[in-house]
Amino acid sequence: MSSHPSSSDPSGSASGSFHRLHPKVQRWVWTQGWKELRGIQEVAIAPIIEGTQDVILSASTASGKTEAAFLPICSRLAEDSGGSVRAIYIGPLKALINDQFERLDGLCDGLGIAVHRWHGDVSQGHKARLLKSPAGILLITPESLEALFIRQGSALASLFSSLEHIVIDELHAFIGTERGCQLQSLLHRVELTLRRNVPRVGLSATLGDMTLAAEFLRPGAGEKVRLCNSDSGGGELLLQLRGYRKRTPDARRLAPGEDEESSDGLPEDEHDVGAHLFKTLRGTHNLVFANSRANVELYADLLRRMCEQAQLPNEFFPHHGNLSKELREEAEAALKARQRPVNLVCTTTLEMGIDVGAVQSIAQVGVPPSVASLRQRLGRSGRKGGPAVLRLYLQEAELTKTSPLPDQLRMRLVQSVAMLELLLTNWFEPPASGAFHFSTLVQQLLSLIAQHGGVKAGEAFSALCQAGPFARVSREDFVHFLRGLGQRELLSQSSDGTLLLGRVGERIVNQYSFYAAFASVEEFRLVASGRTLGTMPIDQPLFVGTYLIFGGRRWRVLAVQGDEKVVELEPAPAGRVPMFESTGVGGVHDRVREQMRAVYAGDGIPRYLDARAQELLAEARATFQRWGLSERSIITSGREVHVFPWAGDAVVHTLALSLQASGLSVETLGAVLSVEGMQSDVEGALRGLVAEGPPRAEALTTHVANMALEKHDGFVPEDLLARDYAARYLDVQGAWRAAQRVLQ
Template sequence: MQRWIWAQGWKELRDIQEAAISPVREGMRDVILSASTASGKTEAAFLPICSRLAEGADGSVRAIYVGPLKALINDQFQRLEGLCEGLGIPVHRWHGDVSQGHKSRLLKSPGGILLITPESLEALFVRQGPALKGLLSGLEHVVIDELHAFIGTERGCQLQSLLHRLELLLRRKVARVGLSATLGNMALAADFLRPGAGRDVLLLASPAGGGELRLQLRGYRTQEPDAQRLSAAAEAEGALLAEDERTEDVHAIAAHLFQALRGTHNLVFANSRQNVECYADLLRQMCEQSQLPNEFFPHHGNLSKELREEAEAALKARQRPVSLVCTTTLEMGIDVGSVQSVAQVGVAPSVASLRQRLGRSGRKGGPATLRIYHQEPELTDKSPLPDQLRVRLVQSVAMVELLLAGWCEPPSATAFHFSTLVQQVLSLIAQHGGVKAAEVYSALCQQGPFARVSPEDFVRFLRGLGRAELLDQSNDGTLLLGRVGERIVNHYSFYAAFASPEEFRLVTVGRTLGSMPIDQPLFVGMFLIFGGTRWKVLSVHSEEKVVELEPAPMGRVPRFDSGAVGSVHDQIRERMRLLYVSEQVPRYLDARAQDLLKEGRDTFHRWRLAERGVVSSGGSVYLFPWMGDAVLHTLELQFHALGMPAEVQGPVILVPGTQAGVEEALRGFVAAGPARAEALTAEVENLAIEKHDAFVEASLLARDYAARHLDVQGAWQAAQRLTQSGGGNTASLLPE
């Protein structure tokens, strides 16, 4: 290992790499390594692991690396191959894109390091069964990359269960190493890494970072498309093209991106896949109009693996200027080299996400550069109060302020994860051919990651699976797969804890471009923008779910998803309130953003929202709890239970009716004490959100929903403050 370090030309190890040597190499305890992006966390884990592995013999996989993305595993595979090349340590990868030949060679001659996704690890349990113990008998380390991406998710709960089942199989503990650049609460992350024993996890955080940051938030007012340009386009083409329906602010943002990024290497995070295609198309057009080779390429989950890898390789090669317009696909640690800057279009999903994105810039000692583009609607006499307050802009500023203060959202660990428990019960039965109910409860709940599930709830849970024919029970009490359970386990989609929508495959001249949701209206002759290029639909094969395309001069961006939307934390709303009452103007706002912030503050002061949290106008009442989405959603459901159709609008709750009636309801909430969370879920139309929720007994599903999305204690406290703050005179909603 020392020779490898010398060959790299390193003059010293980074602080996180030095700190990790002893505890990781000893392999006696769990460790979390937290450091900024590109700080060498992978080497911090694997330099000591490889040093340990070089001293022993193979015959078993000795270290497992678990990554959230196949692309990240492919990237780390190349890095670890170079690291292990001179040590004689084999490196293997195992996911859906790896050939069966490579997998067979590992099964015949196991050894070294295995890089794998949670889904493929699940498949090993189900398909290898008893043989898995021999494959992993000498396992010493499990490394979990991008730890924050798993915490609080169904996939993360699946991973916790798999790691616990792994140790049950081996009848011993295996040292776990978690890697992350974004952990809002190290103690909660430790509890995730080793459920029930987080206090024993060694936490190593690097103080490095805090280099120069260049930051600008640019404001734009959303305007209707220019009538003159639309008329000219209609005359030239004989019909209105889809791209000409874009508002002027979209064109203005694209123009600034083109001007600022052209000739360099950058990442543009556009939140939704629609936005990615929209801006990639506009920027490509600008390159063509300037008679330049295209520098801007889309990158999102619906594009084919080949197109994504081509874009990544072009950015990493540095042979020509390349900027990628992307979603969260490039938020993780896939190595695309250092980029000059990062752009964010719209409000980021979270402060943690913004920190991850910013970490992609400034890796080579230069300044990190972040440009944020924010759109706000023009105000009219019908503009709702949230628009007048410019709440989206203020939220963006609040998130930047918290980012600069070093804060990000702590992980959530409140859910029961019944959907994933369904999967794990079926997987355990498939692995062993049959298990006793007490053994399942002991393995998954009593000692495992589903510790919040009581014995009584587990009995109800199993009975529900029996009624749905997922399970059968033999005369001796052994649980077996039922008719429906067998069908689920034997389907290729079983190994993922999350649901994947059915999609059409888009092809041209035999090449797959990617996919799009199956609920899209598709017909021969329609035009699409996909992969940053314009296409015409030649044919639609419904049974095979294949759409053939050919290049076209026009196109329309298809619908994909609603984009990256995160649950807003209490801290963000509190920082928004402080921004409204402050007179300071952040120096990173451009002139238009400053004007928008002033408009929002003027509205805030005109309504005297610093002193009161309840105001009314036009037959509706507006509540300002200045709390996170869990509190607002809880209050919303409490009003619905009274027959008052409340609606959450950003940081505001809109309740039709009189102010006196709303205040009376709030006083009732306070007098009754914190609500029963599960009772409130009766107002929720669809509790079945996760993949296997349809098989979960209704009362358990209600409990899971309440644990994930509601905060009854916070809502009760917010109701107290709202009743104490009082209301006041009504006012007009006309903008100044």
């Protein structure tokens, strides 16, 4: 006759919290065969089960954060979960919600707690049943919650009347973004509807600054948020950075028996990368992050053909946002099923906590987007007690006499090494903050009007700004903002002062796309001498005289037509184009660039570098020493002056605009500013900046032609848009200090 362990803990060992769970929840834990609660689950029970305060649960990927939140929540709901939705789970992806639905349905089935999904793929019948008999736990995306406000505004008070908890998964994915600001507003509007606070629980595996995260979770009261952090689950890390030389087409070697006509045109290094991926990953389950959709398709196709040549079933499948939902879900299900070897070549789509099961390793092709992103990706490996395995593949240009200085410095390799070194010290970027988010304020104001059928300006300011997530917006700015929306016919005003939707506002709100606060990066058409060169997504600032790299050539910007999404170009001066991957404005943190300088100046060889990567690092350091970059930060090479501020993208971008304002032509290449002209002119401009003190950030934006980067920025008055752009992407104090350092 079998018996359960004592209720103090699944294994009978001492536990300070297990006994506080409902007996049925304890029984579910036993049936899972758990020997003990994990660290984050143990510390989460007390603050969540009390149900009186906001909590952040931060722990490594696959540490059981979902159960950490819902074991105590379900213990509260087990006796009675009816009458209203009692808990809301908000996830960033529909696929993640589907995964969590399966996990929670298993837990809640024996507790009598209903679990509901609500997103665009859920049938109207399921949604109607929830509205008729609200109960249990609701799993929803921010966009679907937005739709609830607009379509079911009058019913929300009863739908959520007994709401006890709101859980936000992947909290780090929201902080500092338009979507995150939308989420903050929606949470605030839920509490305005209920006329009371609802405890919030944030879940994340990557939070660089817990205090900033707490302030995001509960704006204005972050110091009251309970922070629960667990380092358990971090085991052994196996790490390798593999270096490759990217050959020019004329230097490419053909395989035996191959001629130019039979070649597929891929540079040899990409064949080499693919060959190592095929040899190393074949027969197992892995994720390959390839940064861009184009690279995902390139490597997925290359690896598929390698399977065919080896007369093997294909084991490599693409996974990115442009693929149909069916193809993505089919690939995810195949990897999770473990019935055959499956490797997914993906973009950021699989950084989130979509459950694809444990994978043997992570491969990263190209420079990681950030340390935090790398940490998030790495968390997919090393589950169930095994080591986490990361292989990073880095391509650098074959050097010639005409190679640009950034290529000689192997900046892509050194930036990757710097990120890995910071990862090993457990540092990662803090969440972004400081933006005004006027684009999302447009959306939330229109949503608020649609929810109530109209709203007074003072009430809107109080709800959204004074006590809401747009607290940086003053009353004066809000009035200016409203007038701008009125001029663009988003708003109208009745005789009693009530704000109503205008002609354009009604059209925007009635579109399905309105529910999302964010928009994908828009494609701009590139034109030279009246001929269209192609299109490319523009996620960096453009101004007349700056440069673009496209089609293997460098182009100078002549004009930007923002409304038509057209960039007029002319060929830039001849010269080899450096290998460069744009990370977007504000993408690289100051700390990463400081670490890059330390890598250049050091002499240690990281153990994780392969032989080729060691050669490339040695070349980078030799160039750094040859140019005396440990003693100086401005050098002249050919017709260009190179400035090395060793600072993050916000500082580099601000310096570029400051030099542009002085009449200089500037090109930003990662950590380097390349300026046409004499070194004395560049130094003079920097001395002027230092003498005048930090510039007004908004004044610098007059040179930026595409400030309207967010979804509704086109409706925001120009001066407010400039202020928001400056807050997001510029660092005038940092640039002023960097200019002083550069001139020393």
